[in-house]
Amino acid sequence: MSLYVIDDHPLMRDALVMLLRRLRSGADVIELDRLGDVTAAVQQHGAPELFCLDLKLPDTFGVSGIVELKNRYPATPVAVFSATPASEVEELCIEAGADVYIEKSSGAKEIASALHALLTPDSTFEDSAPSENRLSKRQKQLIIMLDRGLSNREIADELGISEHTVKVHLWRLFRRLGVKSRTQTVHFARTHGLLGS
DSSP: OEEEEEOHHHHHHHHOOOOOOHHSOOOOEEEEGGGGHHHHHHHHOEEEEEEEESSOOTTTOTTHHHHHHHHHTTTEEEEEEESSSSHHHHHHHHHHHHHHHETTSSSSHHHHHHHHHSSSSSOOOOOOOOOOOSSSHHHHHHHHHTTTOOOOOHHHHHHHHHHHHHHHHHHHHHHTOOSSSSSHHHHHHTTTTOOOO
């Protein structure tokens, strides 16, 4: 399995490669400067475990890069990086299939935390309806916090983690429950007895 960094800015690409090598020593980290080179790189270096994708590349438009990667590699997490403020494009990126949106102005510690969460495998579950004892401790905490109406920032503060890491945990929880939003998560939790009495 290989980690792919697709960014046309050499300095940002180098920084991400260094971060990934620190997180996964010995990992095969592949550097690309355009989306069009991905297919050949995957054939040469092996299946992708993670994509770090610059939102604005010479051969992409808007969220087209995210859509293309998710169509070709639906099971591979995509971390999108951009200089554009999250308030302007994060929602569009997540809707297009990105697993986390990270502003390039974020600190190295925050970026590393989000990437580490994406690279850390979640507990495996049987293919049956999730019950309380099949959710991780963190997932149970998140459900309770969502029920309390806490924002990502408030959840991050309460758990002592970065907001990006909260987003990754929420993404995993949504996938686990088969839902697409915070509201659906709370509804699912209530109807399946995951919030207790």
